[in-house]
Amino acid sequence: MSDTVPMPAGGYAYMPGVFQYSCGVGALPGFEIRRVTFDTPVPLEAGFAWIKAFLEAAGRPLEAFCACELRSPGQFSEDGFRAFNELYCGTLEAWGIYEDGINPVARSNVCPEIGAPATPSFHAFSYTVPSDAGPTFVIAGSGEVPEGKNNYFDHVVARGDQSPEGMRAKARHVLGEMERRMASFGKSWADVTAAQIYTVFPIHSFLAEELVTRGTARHGATWYFARPPIVELDYEMDTRRVLSETVVSV
Structure with missing residues (x-):
């Protein structure tokens, strides 16, 4: 794996991203990434507690938590998004995953236009298990703006343009980013x-x-009627290769 960093305690490698998430994760040899979807969104604090108990019952360390998909009530301002991410990363830091500003966990966080949860919540998460099932990976969500800039708004692709050609330009950027990752x-x-x-x-x-x-x-492609997490972003994608997926009711 080029441009990736091993996370041996978790059984995966990650592609460095920004402080709130990595660009993606891939299982190390001898491990497999599995995915669990919640039947209905679970608020963040309760979700973390459920996932912790789940991993412990499965005999896996907390570091095996390698990716998640969140749902939020609405789009954030840049400052609001940073404040949310600092709270989110606090739990990962307590779990021994987030350290020195480096976050190996991949993530998507989007805002359903209809039926959004009242608070930021878990939709799904992924974790590793020892396995010889073959390569598996999860690529983090990306909207139509390059990561790592001093701000988002000045770099949005086709900013404010939701015409067919504007949306095509946004999609092309995101597809290219998925391919790069x-x-x-x-x-x-x-x-x-x-x-x-x-x-x-x-x-x-x-x-x-x-x-x-x-x-x-x-x-096929699954289309969620949802917005990216930051105002003025209009298109986001994520992708994965996961061979074992489960739905749970909490």
């Missing part, structure tokens, strides 16, 4: 078992040309 793990769309799209704007005008022809939707 997968390449760090030596993977491509041919390896993907699930691709997820988050936007409240139409995607049909470019779905075939930009997604299907790339192989993005070889297992």
Whole structure:
């Protein structure tokens, strides 16, 4: 895996990103990433407690927690997003995962337009187990803006443009970022078992040309009627190769 950092205690490697999440994770040899989806969103604090108990019951260390998918009530300002992330990272720090400003856990955090939870909540999480099932990975969510800039707003692709061509430009940027991140793990769309799209704007005008022809939707593509977590972002995606997925009711 190029451009990745091993996390031996967790059984995975990660692609460094920003303080709130990594760009993606891939299971180390001898391990497999598995995914658990909550039937209904679970508020963050209760979700962390449930996941902790789940990992302990499975005989896995807390460091095996390698990715999560969150749902939030609405889009954040940049300052609000940073404040939320500092609280989120506090739990990972207490778990011995987040250290010295480095977060190996991949993440998506989006805002359902209809039926959003009242508080930030878990939709799903991923963890590692010893296994010879073969390579598995989870790529973190990305919107139409480069990570690591001094601010988001000055760098949004086609900012404020939700026309078909504006949305196509946003999608192209995000698809390219998904491909860049997968390449760090030596993977491509041919390896993907699930691709997820988050936007409240139409995607049909470019779905075939930009997604299907790339192989993005070889297992279909799941479209969530949701917004990225920061105001003025309109399109987000994440993707994964996970061979074992479970739904639980909490």
